[in-house]
Amino acid sequence: MDPIALHYDVSGTDFTCAGEASGKIKKALKELGFPTSITRNVAIAVYEGEINMVIHGGGGVIDAEITPECISITLTDQGPGIPDVSLAMQEGYSTAPDNVRQLGFGAGMGLPNIKKYTDEMVIETEVGKGTTIKLKVFVK
Amino acid sequence: MTVDKLQEILGLTYLCGEESAPQKQIDGCYCGDLLSWVMSRAEAGNIWLTVMGNINSIGVAVLADISCIILTENAALDDDARKRAEENEVVIFTTDKNAYTMAAEISKII
Ligand SMILES: Nc1ncnc2c1ncn2[C@@H]1O[C@H](COP(=O)(O)OP(=O)(O)OP(=O)(O)O)[C@@H](O)[C@H]1O
Ligand SMILES: [Mg+2]
Numbered sequence A: 001m002d003p004i005a006l007h008y009d010v011s012g013t014d015f016t017c018a019g020e021a022s023g024k025i026k027k028a029l030k031e032l033g034f035p036t037s038i039t040r041n042v043a044i045a046v047y048e049g050e051i052n053m054v055i056h057g058g059g060g061v062i063d064a065e066i067t068p069e070c071i072s073i074t075l076t077d078q079g080p081g082i083p084d085v086s087l088a089m090q091e092g093y094s095t096a097p098d099n100v101r102q103l104g105f106g107a108g109m110g111l112p113n114i115k116k117y118t119d120e121m122v123i124e125t126e127v128g129k130g131t132t133i134k135l136k137v138f139v140k
Numbered sequence B: 001m002t003v004d005k006l007q008e009i010l011g012l013t014y015l016c017g018e019e020s021a022p023q024k025q026i027d028g029c030y031c032g033d034l035l036s037w038v039m040s041r042a043e044a045g046n047i048w049l050t051v052m053g054n055i056n057s058i059g060v061a062v063l064a065d066i067s068c069i070i071l072t073e074n075a076a077l078d079d080d081a082r083k084r085a086e087e088n089e090v091v092i093f094t095t096d097k098n099a100y101t102m103a104a105e106i107s108k109i110i
Helices: A020-031 A036-055 A109-118 B003-010 B016-024 B035-041 B057-061 B079-087 B099-109
Strands: A004-009 A060-066 A071-078 A119-128 A132-139 B011-016 B029-031 B046-051 B070-071 B091-093
Touching: A004 A020, A004 A036, A020 A036, A020 A060, A020 B057, A036 A060, A036 A071, A036 A109, A036 B057, A036 B079, A071 B029, A071 B057, A109 A132, A132 B099, B003 B016, B003 B079, B003 B099, B011 B079, B016 B079, B029 B099, B035 B057, B046 B057, B057 B079
Parallel strands: B029 B046, B046 B070, B070 B091
Antiparallel strands: A004 A060, A060 A071, A071 A132, A119 A132, B011 B091
16 A cells, blocks of 8 residues: 555644644544554554644644554654753653643653654754654554 | 443443443553553553543543543533543543542452
8 A cells, every 4th residue: 555644733822632633643543454552552652742742842743654564653843942852751851831730741751651652763853943753653 | 341330330420421331341440640641551441530621631531542531539521521522432430539449449340
C-alpha cells in the first residue's frame, strides 16, 4: 500500500480541542487494522505531543505517515522552543503554569511518556523559533 | 468482568455511557489525578479512579483504553466532559467514597 498521509492543525489556546488530533489518528489506525497495542502507543505519544503544543508551544501542526511497517509522526510548533532538552526529558520537570496544573497537567511526564511509547524520538528545537518532534513506532 | 457487572455488584451510579458498559471488559484498576502520569502508568482495560472530571480526562480515558472512570468523592463532571464522553462511549460512574475505599472494594471482586 502507498503511505497514508494525515495532517492536523492544533489550536494554541483551546484546551477543549486538545486530544482531537491524537483521537483521530488513533481511530484511523484502528480502522486500518493495526494491533491495539500499536494504536494505543501511538495515541499516547501523539496526545502528549499535542497537549505540549497547546500548553507550551502556542499551537502547531501534526503530520502522520502510515505504512504497514511504520507509523511516523511529526509535531511542529513555532513556540518558544526548549532551552534544555535533557532537563525537559527528565520525569517531573515541568514549567506548566498553575492554571493548567489545576486541569491535571504539569506532572512533567509528557516527554518521558513519548519516549516510553515510541521506538524513535528526535527533538529539534531552537529558543525563540519553535520545536519539532519526530516519532516513529515500528509495527513488529 | 464487564463494566455493567461491576456496576451491579458495587451499586455504582452511572453518569454516562450505560449502553456501552456490557461491551467494556475490565482488566485491573488505577488511581491518579495527574493526567500524563495516568497516561504513562495505567494499563488498557483498567478502571480509573480520579477526581478529575474535565474534558481532558475523557481524552486520556479514550486514548489509554480505560474501561471506565469512577469519579470519587462526588467530584464534578463538567458539561463539556460529559458531552465528549457520550460521543466516545466512555462509561463514567460517581461515588461518594474516596479512592482508597473504592479501590479496596474493587480489589475484592476483580
Ligand atoms: N512544544 C514545546 N515547546 C516549548 N516547551 C516545551 C514543549 N514541550 C515541552 N516543553 C517544555 O518541557 C517541559 C516538560 O514537558 P513534559 O511534557 O514532559 O511535561 P509538562 O507538559 O510540563 O507536564 P505533563 O506533560 O506531565 O502534563 C515543559 O514543562 C516545557 O517547559
Ligand atoms: Mg506535557
